[in-house]
Amino acid sequence: MRASNVLNLGVKELRGLQRDPMLLLLILYAFTVAIYTAASAMPETLNKAPIAIVDEDRSPLSARIAGAFQLPYFTRPQLITAAEMDRRMDAGLDTFALDIPPNFQRDLLAGHAPTIQLNVDATRMTQAFSGAGYIGSIVTSEVNEFSQRYRAETVVPVELVLRARFNPELNKGWFGAVMNVINSITMLAIVLTGAALIREREHGTIEHLLVMPITPVEIMVSKVWSMALVVLVAAAASLIFVVQGLLRVPIEGSVPLFLAGTALHLFATTSLGIVLATLAGSMPQFGLLLMLVLLPLQVLSGGMTPRESMPDIVQVIMLAAPNTHFVMLAQAILYRGAGFSVVWPQFLVLAGIGAALFxxxxxxxxKSLK
Known part of the structure; x- marks a missing residue:
């Protein structure tokens, strides 16, 4: 393998990418707009959930309950009639509709156990699950304070002191920004490398290369290093200008160390892109294969949900995937400020997986050239 051939072929790949506006637009979008929008919309905790209240009691207690729903968890409650409740929920205007029945305060003071109906639009899953608990807690608290005639703090014998490390604001946008960078790295490494090989085949230039004094390993290495370089530069720029600059997400660890781990991950994922390109006969087939491979890689890598919550067999199988170890490495470095002494096992495993995939x-x- 001659280094000059690998260098010149890699430069050719970069020039070919430069003449493909759609792939350039995909790279720009994936590392800028996609990361910013995903991180900005990341918080799935209760935030400005629309709620309506049917106050059939018109008592001081019902007014007190209605006034307890405030920003940022809920929007200002809309006072509606019982006839409007189903229509508004069918139209998607309200996520929660609380129906306070007539004589609710009177029955409570008389020692009875009155009920309140809560209708929930469960199609909005993230808000529905957490919001129902919030509403139950708010109503119970207001009813207890009203029945006891005073507001008192609960005194418990043990005090729990919460310390949130690495993300003291509990801002899920911080988590989402970094994880979207990681997902974009994996996706584009496979897409760009596979598209580069399929483009050669569709344009007929692969035959031109084969009649030249160039070996298959030189062709493959040139595609790996050139596409990996593009993704590495784009990821570094996104991490600095979008994540740290625009979104103001603090990076605890060393960015160069993270980029070194990214280079090993790219070595593995670009090789995987070539494998998929050899299996696919055209770009549409490559796209279908990409969906079959990329979605499980991203969903089961531990970036979206903790690996500990997955079945044991899935955890074992996903140890063969490069992005499982890349997610461990990235989270340790960027979130917890880990050094090489902590993440060297992931570096070693990524190198091994990359060598095997290559x-x-x-x-x-x-075989595809024969």
Whole structure:
């Protein structure tokens, strides 16, 4: 393998990418707009949930309950009639509709156990689950304070002191920004490398390369380093200008160390992109294969949900996936400020997986040329 051939072929790949406006737009979108919008919309905790109240009691207690729903958890409650409740929920105007029955305060003071109906639009899953608990807690608190005639703090024998490390504001946008960078790295590494190989095949230029004094390993290495370089530069720019600059997400660890781990991850994922390109005969087929491979990689890597919550067999299988170890590495460095002494096992495993995928991809690539 001659270094000059690998360099020149890699430069050719970069020039080919430069002439493809759609892929350039995809790179720009994935590392800017997609990350910003996903991180901004990331909080799935209760935030400005629309709520309506049917106050059939018109008592001081019902007014007190209605006044307890405030920003940022709920919007200002809309006072509606019972006839409007179902229509508004069918139209998607309200996520919660609280119906306070007539004589609610009187029955409570008489020692009875009156009931309040809460209708929930469960299609809005994230708000429905957490919001129902919030509403139950708010109503119970207001009713207890009203029945006891005073507001008192509950005294418990043990005091729990909460210390939130690495994300003291409990801002899920911080988590979402970094995880979307990680997902974009994995996606684009596979897409760009696979598209580069399929583009050669569709344009007929792969035959031109084969009649030149160039080996298959030189062709493959040139595609790996060139596409990996593009994704690495884009990821670094996104981390600095979008995540740290625009979103103001604090990065605890070393960005160069993270980029070093990213380079190893790209070595593995670009090789995976070549494997998929050798299996696919065209770009539409490559896109279908990409969905079958990319979605499980991202969903089961531990970036969206903790690996500990997955079945044991899934945890074992996903240890063979490069982005599982990349997520561990990235979270340790960027969130917790870990150094190389902590993440060296992930570096080692990524190097091993990358070597295995590269060897397999080279074998597939050679067979596809025959």
């Amino acid at each position: 060897t397999f991809a080279l074998g597939r690539f050679r």
